Amino acid sequence: MAPATTTTTTAAPDLGSALTRNIKVLEQRRRDAAAREKPEQRVAQAVTRFTGSMRFVYLHLALFGCWIAINVGLVPGVPRFDASLVILAMVASVEAIFLSTFVLISQNRMENEASARAELDLQISLLTEHELTHVAKLLAAIAERLGVPEAQHPEVQEIQSAVAPEAVIDAIAAEQAQLRD
Template identity: 55%
Template sequence: MAQVVERNIQALLQRQQAEEKQKTWQDRTADAVTKFTGSMTFVLIHLVLFTGWILWNVGWLGLKPFDPSLVILAMEASVEAIFLSTFVLISQNRMAALADKRADLNLQVSLLSEHEITRLVILVREIARKMDVQEAQDPEIPELAQDVHPERVLDTIEKFQQKAEQGQQGQ
């Protein structure tokens, strides 16, 4: 594997480890709860507890019911769902923030690559001109030699999206 690839992998791993160390106890707790609740162990524990609760309270185990209408079970399940969904949302919000950072990094690298490629096109055109090599009659070459302006690209994307949305509304 190329040295630069290994260097990049190590840099990314070091960054992930640093971000992991910077997590607050709240983030660590939310992640741990989310990880556990997303496991089969959690499902099996609940299956056993709920089944036992129901069997006890419908009288199938021969024990005196403590929740014959299963209202307490329903309330516990509802409260648990509220807390679990909150933990999941906390973890998802943090993960979304990390995804936004990565998307920004990808955009910056892509813009840098685009700039470098544009400079290479200009350099190759100059070399070809100095060597008196005929330029190919490709109409895209002059366009490729121009810098890409991300704000113009975003404006164009938004225009096309608006046209598509207007077209959908008109149908």
């Protein structure tokens, strides 16, 4: 008798309404940003995507391989048109110039997106820090009223203090300067 097989299906996890909303908003923002892109940006992205693929590598292997095989005389009956391979070198150099430019354009776009995300992360972190400081004060007041001894712990007192972001940035800069010296 064959063993019974069971199939289990897993339902999609419930992500909660806030997270589901955030995912939808972010996806809509990506679509809106893509719709606002200039044609030049779309071309640069398409070129970068293609040149970063294995199809591009295979195409170049075939093209350059045939070019070299023909011009070193390995293909009988086909006349050499670039016996010194100077034209191939020039074509490859010009292609490299354009490809590096397309890659730099794409990297600049990605850097701008990453910078915007980092700024958003920073703003959300600062807001969260502010809100948590107020929640900590409220909880400490409740704990004190209820007579919870941990309410007077130094760490509990510390988390009730607002953090000044500029002071943190200055401290990090000072530490980095000290490490460089």
